Amino acid sequence: MTKVLLSLHVIAAILAVGPVAVAASMFPPALRRGRAEHLALLHRICRVYARIGIAVPLFGLATASALGVLGDAWLITSIGLTAAAAAVLVFLMLPGQERLLAESAPSGRLAMHTGIFNLLWTTVTVLMIVRPGSTTGV
Numbered sequence: 001m002t003k004v005l006l007s008l009h010v011i012a013a014i015l016a017v018g019p020v021a022v023a024a025s026m027f028p029p030a031l032r033r034g035r036a037e038h039l040a041l042l043h044r045i046c047r048v049y050a051r052i053g054i055a056v057p058l059f060g061l062a063t064a065s066a067l068g069v070l071g072d073a074w075l076i077t078s079i080g081l082t083a084a085a086a087a088v089l090v091f092l093m094l095p096g097q098e099r100l101l102a103e104s105a106p107s108g109r110l111a112m113h114t115g116i117f118n119l120l121w122t123t124v125t126v127l128m129i130v131r132p133g134s135t136t137g138v
Contacts, residue, residue, distance in 0.1 A: 002066040009059035013125075016053035020046050021118050024093055028111040031100055039104075043097045050089055057082055078127045085120035088113055 023045035030038045057079070064070050096110040 002063065005059055005063040005066055009056065009063050012055040012059050016049050016056055017121055019049045020053065020089065021121060024114045024117065027097055028114065032106050036104060039101055043101060046097065047094060050094065074127050074132045078124045081120050081124045085117050088117045093117060
């Protein structure tokens with residue numbers, strides 16, 4: 001069962017977080033280039049996949065529970081970073097995109113928030129692979 005949960009967790013991360021990371025990264029350049037026709041689609045991708053993305057931590061917690069690592073420092077750190085990434089997405093990126101859709105004015109702040117989101121997810125991914133203190137040798 002653990003392998004199934006881990007597989008679902010990884011698949012959910014790839015299929016949910018990946019599109020948000022890519023679409024959100026494309027939003028500021030599209031705005032700067034005046035590609036208004038793409039902005040609504042990119043925002044919709046971010047919004048829809050953000051909702052689907054809730055599966056990532058749910059499958060992750062189920063996997064961690066099955067593996068008995070819920071108290072491990074690397075996992076607790078990953079949970080905190082995931083919560084921070086979710087907060088950046090929900091409270092900064094999505095509202096920033098909505099505001100810019102109405103204004104159509106370039107914003108370096110949105111690009112910064114997107115970079116922070118991507119950096120947080122990159123850090124979580126590295127922690128999930130390296131797992132400090134792991135005995136797997138990875």
